[in-house]
Amino acid sequence: MRRINSFGNNYKMDYSNLHLKPEIRTVCFDIDGTLIDERVPGAQIHPRHLGGNYLLELLARYGAQHSEKAESEILDYIKENLFWDYDDIIVEFGLDYDRVMASMREWHLGEFVVLWDRVRLLHELYRRGYQIQVISNNPYMGCLMKLELAEIVGSNGIGLLSGVHGSNNGLGQKHDPAFWRRVLELTGVPAGHMAMIGDNPLEDSYVPLQAGFGQAIIVQDTLNLEELSSVSV
Ligand SMILES: [Mg+2]
Numbered sequence: 001m002r003r004i005n006s007f008g009n010n011y012k013m014d015y016s017n018l019h020l021k022p023e024i025r026t027v028c029f030d031i032d033g034t035l036i037d038e039r040v041p042g043a044q045i046h047p048r049h050l051g052g053n054y055l056l057e058l059l060a061r062y063g064a065q066h067s068e069k070a071e072s073e074i075l076d077y078i079k080e081n082l083f084w085d086y087d088d089i090i091v092e093f094g095l096d097y098d099r100v101m102a103s104m105r106e107w108h109l110g111e112f113v114v115l116w117d118r119v120r121l122l123h124e125l126y127r128r129g130y131q132i133q134v135i136s137n138n139p140y141m142g143c144l145m146k147l148e149l150a151e152i153v154g155s156n157g158i159g160l161l162s163g164v165h166g167s168n169n170g171l172g173q174k175h176d177p178a179f180w181r182r183v184l185e186l187t188g189v190p191a192g193h194m195a196m197i198g199d200n201p202l203e204d205s206y207v208p209l210q211a212g213f214g215q216a217i218i219v220q221d222t223l224n225l226e227e228l229s230s231v232s233v
Contacts, residue, residue, distance in 0.1 A: 030198030
């Protein structure tokens with residue numbers, strides 16, 4: 001099982017082993033398993049939840065106040081609109097935005113822990129002058145709610161990030177090479193200047209490197225700086 005690091009505020013990390021290639025200008029982070037993690041594995045995506053996504057079940061609960069068929073209607077909606085985001089569903093079903101958002105935020109607070117050592121790495125790279133972006137399989141709104149937990153984005157917008165790319169703006173998921181091509185078009189940064197940091201060897205390393213990314217770094221278990229220098233491709 002994944003170990004979760006949580007250093008005290010005074011902990012000073014040594015980044016001397018962190019070697020990004022000289023051509024790298026933009027460093028992209030994955031979210032799940034990289035910046036935050038489930039408190040209990042399987043809470044987020046589970047077959048007992050509507051469409052495997054707990055938040056859709058939560059939306060169906062609110063939708064049921066308007067229609068007894070909310071669950072099947074939401075499933076139909078996401079099948080017809082593959083690149084949905086949570087706010088699309090809120091608008092489509094006339095749900096109370098503030099109430100739904102409050103419930104979703106509360107759910108996130110209960111279900112996830114922040115991997116603060118990774119978040120500190122993100123801040124350190126920003127301080128070093130790299131552009132920081134996020135690339136995730138979550139829809140854009142899901143990305144923002146998770147990044148909010150990690151205090152990376154706030155009510156004023158995406159803060160220090162220069163881009164957030166999710167399933168509905170990349171039009172797909174990270175295992176799909178076409179997703180990376182679209183993300184590269186959105187960033188406008190030459191692929192060779194981009195590095196990806198994530199926890200999934202296929203989605204965060206193999207596929208982005210195939211798409212031309214200059215470097216990919218896989219973080220596993222606790223952040224291991226030796227690993228950062230040796231696993232990079
Ligand atoms: Mg991940």
